[in-house]
Amino acid sequence: MSFAREAKNELTRIQDLPACCRRAELSALARLNGRIVDDEDAGRPAVEIATENAAIARRIYVHVRDVLGAPGRVIVRKNRRLRKNNTYVIRLPLPPEAVAAHLGLRLDSAAGAFVGAPADEVTKKTCCKRSYLRAAFLARGSVNAPSAHSYHLELTAGDGDHADRLEALFRHFGLLPRRLVRPKGTILYLKEGDQITEFLSLIGAHNSLFRFEDVRIMKDMRNTINRLVNAETANLNKAVRAAMAQVRDITLIQETIGLEALPPKLREVAEARLRHPEANLKELGELLPGGPVSKSGINHRLRKIHEIAMKIQSTRRPM
Ligand SMILES: [Zn+2]
Structure with a gap:
């Protein structure tokens, strides 16, 4: 009905x-x-x-x-x-x-x-x-x-x-x-x-009103949850793509000048990232042997690694 x-x-x-x-x-x-x-x-x-x-x-x-x-x-x-x-x-x-x-x-x-x-x-x-x-x-x-x-x-x-x-x-x-x-x-x-x-x-129509409200609340809640999940998924995808790019940078350095050529602080991040490609920046900071490093600290070091990888990349590019 x-x-x-x-x-x-x-x-x-x-x-x-x-x-x-x-x-x-x-x-x-x-x-x-x-x-x-x-x-x-x-x-x-x-x-x-x-x-x-x-x-x-x-x-x-x-x-x-x-x-x-x-x-x-x-x-x-x-x-x-x-x-x-x-x-x-x-x-x-x-x-x-x-x-x-x-x-x-x-x-x-x-x-x-x-x-x-x-x-x-x-x-x-x-x-x-x-x-x-x-x-x-x-x-x-x-x-x-x-x-x-x-x-x-x-x-x-x-x-x-x-x-x-x-x-x-x-x-x-x-x-x-x-x-x-x-x-x-x-x-x-x-x-x-x-x-x-x-x-x-x-x-x-009180019973109908309660039924209406029940469904409405469920629907609104579902919409909110979907929005959150979508936002979360988008962030997650972004993080995964960033981690993959970092692994590519680090692998390039490893295969060319070697990780030993990096300053110790960068090297420890590079090694941690290779061992834990799935970790987010905060987790990565906590995994470092030298004690926890903040998210922004990790971010800074990864940027340096990226710059080094870019330099290697440009010297390798055929003229
Ligand atoms: Zn009346």
Whole structure:
């Protein structure tokens, strides 16, 4: 199951919401997933709220019963196409005008949908702000798994007025969504990991938030470790290349003028380097028979050896 779906299922298990919040949730679900249809049985238009998620359908059903005072009708539309989910439709028990009045929504009969932002009082209380965002996420939200290439959480907000309201709700909780205007509706989205966890927290998806954080921490740690390992490897390669060049210098001296020709201090370093080509400069300094020599001291002597090797090299070069 996708991370987004798990988060949504978790949200549908939130119980015991106060009446104001149940209404705020139903308002967001009707606003984003509702449409006006002809109810042949009742002989009048009706509001339908559709979802492909059975757990969300159950929540809508319960909210309709509690908020509108009468149960809706559940219709399951089987999708004939393979691997497509069923669609669950809840047909609301009241006419569209009455639903709009109960839920603080604006009805656009011509468009066959609710439009604009809900009435201010729907999202006035902080608890209702959370609930409205929660249901907007249930209706039209998605979030990448934390393991995905990039962090991403988005809400399809519908028209500009509704997008403004949702953005105000985000901002109320210190979240700064970015905005993308598409022909099918404005999208609000978050790209930062800590803003996404904050959003999951404020809508009540705590288990999903912990899972998100776990993976995020592991991922960040892995990135840090990789960076360190890469840096270490780069340094190591540099050290190995330097040691190989030193061994070449020393071998050249050995084969031409002989190590005996070197001043004692250089000679002891040259011999130690030949015996321990893998040692780093600090270790090399500690291996000297005359007692430990500092890294910079060793470096200095190796440079001298290199200069001597360069001189030998230049006299050997054919004119
Ligand atoms: Zn409330």
